[in-house]
Amino acid sequence: MQKYLIETRQLTRRFGARLAVDNLNLQAPEAGVYGFLGPNGAGKTTAIRMLLGLIRADAGEVHLFGAPLVANRRQLMRRVGALVEAPSLYPHLTGRENLEVTRRMLGAPHALIDRALDIIKLTGDAHRRVREYSLGMRQRLGLALALLNSPDLLILDEPTNGLDPAGIHEMRDLLRRLPAEFGVTVFLSSHLLSEVEQIASHIGIIHGGRLLFQGTLSELQDKHRAQLTIGVNQPERAIHSLVAAGWGVQIRADGLLGVNAKTAEDAIRINNLLISQSLEVFHLAQAQVSLEDIFLTLTGGKAAAGREM
């Protein structure tokens, strides 16, 4: 039986008349990176706040490491590190002092501060006050706070928000390293689809508070496999031949033909068929569908709309 580090059952939360999270059934497996995707206002932050016990659910349950959160909050939170939206830092203290505040509250060993600073590569700037930090450094320090207690599960809400491309690249590399080098499972929310696509092994897509998809990246891409696009000198004849062979064909706006072919073998078979009909093929390509395309399809193309919660 699959072991889930995060499991929610019918998790629901309303804000007044608005249903922010609607019967959410998340299942994030151990190890790897789980990308929790959704446009702004989809319910990601509300869901994450319920995962951390920051707000209460109107209905449903949160289970972490197989145990219910409500009855075991403190024990479970010892194994969880979190960064919700912008990092919560004390600007008048240095980076090291910020970590020391949390270390004292946790009663953790001093050595963990150096370890956390080393992981996020902030040792050299740890003596500087946080008010002098760039946004990227603040974000990394926020991650160091989350990593301080050597968590098994890291819950991050939009960790690349507001970062410049270099900062995003840096954060992405860091998040990619965590499961492999430190055995940390990362649960990461984002509306930056391209980011999640590059680091997540599992994803969940939420929209309007409801989970639209959950599974591995390849499962998602298999469900929304790309079309084979074909350029041929006599399109009408090609359509006739392909339809006769049982393929579904559409004429695309750019004049190319779109065929619902899923594998490389299909592409070879179709190419041979067209050549055997004395047709001249000048274009044959499997269009790569990005996660963003799939996401836009699933969420009705409203990724950029909505309101941040």
Add this chain to the structure above:
Amino acid sequence: MSIFRVLHAELLKLKRTLALRVIFVLPLLVALLQFFALWRTRKFGADFHLWETLPKNMLGIWAVFMMPLLIALETALLGGIEHSDRQWKHIFALPIPRHTVYLAKFVVAQVLIAASTLFLCVLTVLIGLAIMRLRPELAQQGPVAYGWLAKYAAFVWLAAWLIIAIHTWVSTRWAGFALALGTGIGGTFFALFAASASLGKYYPWLLPMNVFTGERFTAALLLGGAGGAIAALLGCLEFVRRDVN
């Protein structure tokens, strides 16, 4: 114990903050006021007793005016440390009992007010000694009233617990200085009217002053001390159930 760990963390948060500096500033203002008032007095009456008048004046101004304002300011600053970068969401996600976070805030506010009151006492002694040197006619004013000063400083501080509890709750509940300071200024302002009313002995912002009046002394200490502890617990109950956005 978690409470000591959280208190230990609270001490570090105070580093380089106005919250730490202001505990010295307000007593200094009271002290300067009293120093110049005594120094510039043209003629002291025959029944003038420096070590009766000075401590009463210092602690009186402190109890009725400066300390309530200091409490409002201190608790607003302590709460502001957590509101400024939305620290509550980080703290509430830590594996520590939430009530320790609230009680630590209350205790730190109490300790800072106590430290400030103690500093006022030190300044009282220093001013008295300085005035005895500057005004030769007061040179023989007798021993410093250490006992009275220490006792009544402790009473004033204990009677202020209820104000500290009210302000701790307000400053952790809402971000921004306006409400926290407004509560303090409003509370202190209405104390002027409540002082003469019979119910004045129950008015939180008058309790520290009431320790100087015989008939209100017991009520001031009971309501201030025990009432403050109960109010802190009630605030704590609300705090631990709070949603963090």
